[in-house]
Amino acid sequence: MDVRVGVRVEGVVQGVGFRPFVHGLATGLGLSGLVGNDAGGVFIEVEGAPEEIGRFLDGLRARPPRLAVVERVTTRELAAAGRAGFAIVGSDGSGERRALVSADSATCGDCLRELHDPRDRRYGYPFINCTGCGPRFTIVTGVPYDRPNTTMAGFAMCGPCAAEYEDPADRRFHAQPVCCPSCGPALTLHPPADDPLSTARALLADGAVLAVKGLGGYHLAARAASESAVAALRSRKHREDKPFAVMVPDLAAARELCVLDDAEEALLRGARRPIVLLGRRPHAALAAAVAPGNRSVGLMLPYTPLHHLLVTEPVVLTSGNAADEPIAHRDEDALERLDGIADAFLMHDRPIHVRTDDSVVRSFRGRALPVRRSRGYAPEPLPIAPGRPVLACGAELKSTFCLTRGGRAFVSHHIGDLENHETLRAFEDGIEHFRRLFDIAPELVAHDPHPEYLSTKYALELDLPAVAVQHHHAHIASCLADNGVDGPVIGVAFDGTGLGTDGTLWGGEFLVADLRGFRRAGHLAPVPLPGGAAAVREPWRMAAAYGVPGDLPVARRPEWDAVTALAAAGAPLAPFTSSMGRLFDAVAAVLRVRDRVSYEGQAAIELEQRADPAERAAYRAAITTAEVFTVAGADLVGEVVDDLRAGTAVPVIAARFHNGVAALTVEAAARVRDATGLGTVALSGGVFQNMFLLERAVSGLREAGFEVLTHHRVPPNDGGISLGQAAVATARCASEGRSEGQPSSRSPSTSR
Structure with a gap:
């Protein structure tokens, strides 16, 4: 006897070909019914034999379309209707909005084949897309995800595109950005040219700086092998040293520039298409100005049809902005703000609703x-x-x-x-x-x-009602939420700075934490921050703060004595900090790796680049026996100075310092385990973007018997702080029933 079941599917199920997938699955099983979008996701009514409906539900969960994310499938019994056939019905925009919007996705293989097929009507068309790829989040203005609620609303479909859009058997069925050269967006070049794309390619080849309108905003592009082109871009953009990302046309070109393993290749060619930070080959054909002082380079593959048509050799592709500004995404704004940086502008008339920078991963x-x-x-x-x-x-x-x-x-x-x-x-x-x-x-x-x-x-x-969440607690909570763990854990939060509960600047923290709260178990011994923010810009000041002797090269500057005196004076001109980031700065300055920075974390990044991965020896730092212990970072600096005076090579010293930080992390975590019985460590904070340190810290902790949590869905830097804050606010409210989210008085949730 046939039955009829109502099904609701929630998750990323709109704009990803889910309705035609449901249609094909149902008709293939001989089921009747309907499927449609509403503000909550996808609704389905399916009628047929119970065993076939069971197979249908299994297929929904197990074999969704490439870009779909099925979070929840719920069912309810309905009265059998006895109607034949399976229909895709119109969207229902009423009701409570719970539908999810998918992220922008790289051009799929089917569209790429059409893009390069002279027989296809979309041959060479830079805006080709289908339900499996193309713009999503950057063009959405509302839900449900239908064409009127996107920036494609102003482009009326031609007859052939409309036929594809309405055909459930076509892979462009209800692909909201669907278009072709007859009805979709078009390229233009400023200054004008008869063939914008060919002219843009020629400009790049000749060493010009080109502004390119992409998915989430404008990029600035220059030929990556040209010293003069990259230097011009760097000068005009006022970007002194920070590395540029490079787009390569294919994996073969990526392999010529960098050493790749299977996981890195998968990240490069996946649908998300982030910038992937990779180890560059010693003689890679890249201008020195692409990534000065860095053994790594950020590579990405083309992720739009325009990129596939434009990029025929490696090109620098960096955010379309001047230093410290958001990426330009509106045409008039780009023409104004990037004038004087770009020699020409490759533009199109599909509006960008949300500016979105490229993602970066390791x-x-x-x-x-x-x-x-x-x-x-x-x-x-x-x-x-x-x-x-x-x-x-x-x-x-x-x-x-x-x-x-x-x-x-x-x-x-x-x-x-x-x-x-x-x-x-x-x-x-x-x-x-x-x-x-x-x-x-x-x-x-x-x-x-x-x-x-x-x-x-x-x-x-x-x-x-406002909930204040201490900065380093938010870091650890972010790592917990990233891993689906509530805690308590031993939280190790290493970063540049964050306001502590005692009014000083923290950044080298060992916490006992869960999502509700934390207590400080230990920290790096505080040192002065001479000149406040000036010490962040000038790492040599941190060498003075750590008491480096005045006869070393780092001290040979007229301001040294004054800054040493400033450090001795203390607050307010030299507030105290326990920052691990500032300890890295001090060592980088002592080794003459970097004594002034032009971007955040530069000294530590370049110190990591200098470290010899073959070196296994480690400096040692004393840890006090106090209830809230301190770790003597000055001990590490002292050993750096001793080895430097003994003539030890800088790469060896840099490695021993990194190994020393990893060793103190393990020793301090063991100290907390002895006191609490906790066996899980969560590592967070921007310092743990350092792969040399992260690898050795994780190895050491696991060898000591710890379970180790690291980030894999949000960054360990401040980009993950908001998730940690949200997790803490949610947990406090749930556990105490108070909208103010006061921390619990129970250990480990007491803020100190």
Whole structure:
């Protein structure tokens, strides 16, 4: 006897070919019924033999389309209707909005074959796409995900495109960005040219700097092998040293420039198409100015049809902005802001609704370790404990925000450093867009306690109960949420700075933490930060703070005595910090690797590049026996100085220092385990983007019997802070029933 079942599918199931997939699955099993989109996801009614309906439900979960993410399938019994056939019905925009929007996806193999097929009507068309690929998040203006709610609304489909769009058997069925040369967006070049694409390719080959409108904003492109072209781009963009990313036409070109393993290749060619940080070959054909002082380079493969047509050799492809500005994504703004940087502009008339930078990842032990989570990843949600809707505002650097609802955490695309009005406006606009898109009305706002962060000021201006989450607790909570763990754990948070509960600047922390709260078990011994922010820009000041002798080369500068005196004076001119990032700065300065920086973390990055991976010896740092212990970072600096005076090579010293930090991490974690019985360590904070340190710390901890948690879905840097804040606010509210989210008084959740 036939039965009829109502089915609801939730997750990333709109704009990914899910309805035609359901249609094909149902008709293949001889079932009748219907499928459609609504504001909550996909609704289905299916009628037939019970065993065939069982196979249908199994297929929904096990074999969804390439870009779909099935989170939940629920069923209910319906009265049998006896109707024949299976129909795809129109979308229902009413009801509570819970549908998810998929991330932008790289051009699929089917579209690439058409792109290069002279017999295809879309041959050479730079906006080819289908239900399995193309723009999604960057063009969506509302839900449900239908063409009127995208920036393709202004492009009326021609007859052939409309026929594909309406045919359930076609892979472009209800592909909202579907178009062709007759009805879709078109390329233009500024200054004008008869053939924009060919002219743009010729400009790049001749050494010009080209502005290119991509999926989430404008890029600046230059021929990567040309010293003069890359130097011109660097000079005009006011980007002194920070490495540029490089787009290569294919995997063969990537292999010529870098050494790749299977996991790195998979990241490069996956649908997300991030920038992947890779070890460059010694004689790679890249201009020295691409990544000065760096043994690594960020590579990416083409991810739009335009890139496939434009990039025939390696090109630098960097965000279309001047230093410290958000990426330009509107045409008029790009023409104004990038004038004087770009020699020409390759543009198109499909509007970008949400500016989205490229994502950046590394591979660590076969898994992705995000450095910047943006295009290709956002706005796909991460799981979080159910609770009241939360807006988490993140920190200041590498800003993201996070909105939660119904067990989902929507971590935003990368916003940038919240240090100017333009970036703050992008932050505010992004929050409003996410609130509308996912129909979230937050009932709590979580924020960093630092009173001068623009994200904190924004949070406190909202008419919502506020939850302050200490910066390093948020780091550890982010790692816990990333791994689906509640804690308690031993949290190791190493970064540049964050306001501590005692009013000093923390950054080398050993915590006992769960999602509700934390206590400080130990930390790097505090040292002065002479000149405050000036010491961040000038790492030689940290060498002075660590008491480096005045006869070393780093001290041969007229300001040395004054800065040494400033360090001795203490606050407010030299506030105390336990920052691990500043310890790396001090060692980099002593070794003359870098005494001034032009971007965050530069000294530590270049110190890592100099470290000899074959060196296994480690410096030692004393750890006190106090209840809240301190680790003597000055001991490491002292051994660096001793080896330097003994004539030891800088790469060996750099490696011994890294090994020493890994060793103190293991020793301190063992100290906490002895006191608490905890056997799991969570590693977070920007310092753990250092692969040399991370590998040796994880190895040492596992050898000592610890389970180790690292990041794989959000960055360990401040880009993951908003997820940690949201997880803490949710846990506190759930455990105590107070909207203010006060920490529990029970260990380990006491904030000290």
